[in-house]
Amino acid sequence: MFYLPDEADWKAAVARMEKAGYEPVRAFNPYWDKKGKTFEDPDGYGIVLQNAGWSA
Secondary structure (H helix, E strand, C coil): CEECCCHHHHHHHHHHHHHCCCCCECCCCCHHHHCEEEEECCCCCEEEEECCCCCC
């Protein structure tokens, strides 16, 4: 999970993933599809780029 609160940064990160040949997949939890994109790494693990901030 990577939180990218700035929309331009998030779009750039998604574009880099897609340019590298990764296609977005449906997240295991639909919550992450609302403001994010999920990609699978070579081992099959989901990597989420979330367009939101993190607060503890």
